[in-house]
Amino acid sequence: MLHSAKGRVLTVLALLLILTGIGLWLAEKTRGRNLPADNGISASIHPTTGNGAAAVSPSTGKKSLSQLVEEYGSLGLTDVHNHGASGSYEAMLGVWPRLKVSRVVLFGDVSEPSAVRTDAVAWEAYQAHPEQIIPFFSGFDLHSPDSLNTVRDNLEKGYMGLGEIAAASTYSPVVSKVLWKADHPMDGYLPQIYALCAEYRAPILLHIDPTSGRPVEKLEEALRLYPDTAFIFGHINAYNSPEAIESLMEKHTNLYADFFAGFTAFNPESSNKLEDFLPLIRKFPDRVLLSTDSGYGLPYGETTAIEAMYRVLDLLKDEPQLVQKLAHDNFDALIRQVPATKKQLKDLETKGIRPAADKALTKLEAGKLLADNK
Known part of the structure; x- marks a missing residue:
């Protein structure tokens, strides 16, 4: 014993x-x-400072994420490209407030039948969190005429934009395999969809790879033919040079750059540094949008991608107006003035909600009213 x-x-x-x-x-x-x-x-798995104080990383000499959040968190950071409706958004609901991400453009799967389900998840998230979530959708077969009904119905319902739409993909290990992808940005019913986007003043976020050759030639055709449509080139900096992006944006004022800062800052496949894109950002201060792409391909995922967004702002800290535009105002300008739809106004009337006669409701305002009065 x-x-x-x-x-x-x-x-x-x-x-x-x-x-x-x-x-x-x-x-x-x-x-x-x-x-x-x-x-x-x-x-x-990462430690905090214990008392929440801002610190500088001893290994790199750079500001820590907590310090970046403390300095720039009041700006109302917007993530314009987030796949959280595919399953991760509920886990992030507690993270976004801590990292001061005030608004998220939420969608899920890309241009395939399963996106119909994740579109519904994005809508449910918006109904539960109308101040925080901006719902986009991509669940339609752009080779079918029924896609036009889906796009119109969803925009009437209150979705704010379209995306992520697979307008071309050869190399992406995920998007190149989706069922409803386009061969190029003028394929199928995309031209008519662009026209609907202009009618509803809804931005459309496109996945395009490669970022050269025929896909970009066809994108330029779309940009020329649909000047009233706001095109967002998804993760435009991934496997792309500042010079190529500058050339596109110089020629087309309706092109917006979705800047996936995490790719450039933390993905070893990037051939650029964040500093390489600063001249581009300064040249087009109103048309660059920051995003996480839900941290695709990054260590520690979305949190790392948010850190990269803040690092872009910190590099431009001596230009506070530009920092504010990048963090919040550029995307806000795309959606803030969009008028309420006929369906939204009818739904409000059904609920007995009558807006002031002298005030034209925006789509954002009408959507929040409807969500708050479910």
Whole structure:
């Protein structure tokens, strides 16, 4: 009996030593990142400063994420490209407020039948969080005439825009395989869809790869033929040069750049640094939009992508007006003045809600009223 008890004690001590070693290894691996408190997703393994104070990473000398949030969190950061309706948005609901992401353009799957379901999830998220969520959709077969009915119905219902739409994809390991992708940005019923976007003043976010050759030639055709449509080129900086982007944006004032800062800052496949894009951002201060792409391809995912957005703002800290535009105002300008739809106004009337006679409701205002009075 005595020998048995002694053996158990030695076993427990050995286990404690092993666990302590693992803990020290994890601490060393994660030291210096200083991310927010446990959020239930991949970022949860990172330590905080304990007292919440801003700090500089000892490993890089750069500002920590908590310090960036403290400095720029009041700007109302908007993420214009988020796939959270595919399953991650509920986990992020507690993270976004901590990281001061005030608004998220939410959608899910891209140009395939499953996107019909994730479009519905984006709408439900918007109904539950109308101040925080901007719903987009992509669940329609752009090779079918029925797509035109879907687009009109969804825009009438209150969706704010279209995206992410697979307008061309050859190399993406995900988008190149989706069932409803286009061969190029003028394929199928996309031209008529662009016309509907102009009618409803709804932006359309396109996935295009490669970022050269025929796909971009056809994008330029669309930009010329539909000058009243706001085209957002998704993650335009991924596998693309500042010079190529500048050439496109110079020629087409209806083209907006979805800048996936996380790719440039943290993806080893990027051949550029964030600093390389600053002249481009300064040249087109009203048409660059920041996004996370839900952290696709990044270590620690979306949290890392949000950090990269803040790092762009920090690089431009001496230009506060430009920082405000990037963080919030550029996307806000795309959707803030869009009028309420006929369906929204009819639904409000059905609920007995009558807006002031001297005030024309916007789509955002009508949507919030409807969500608040479900």
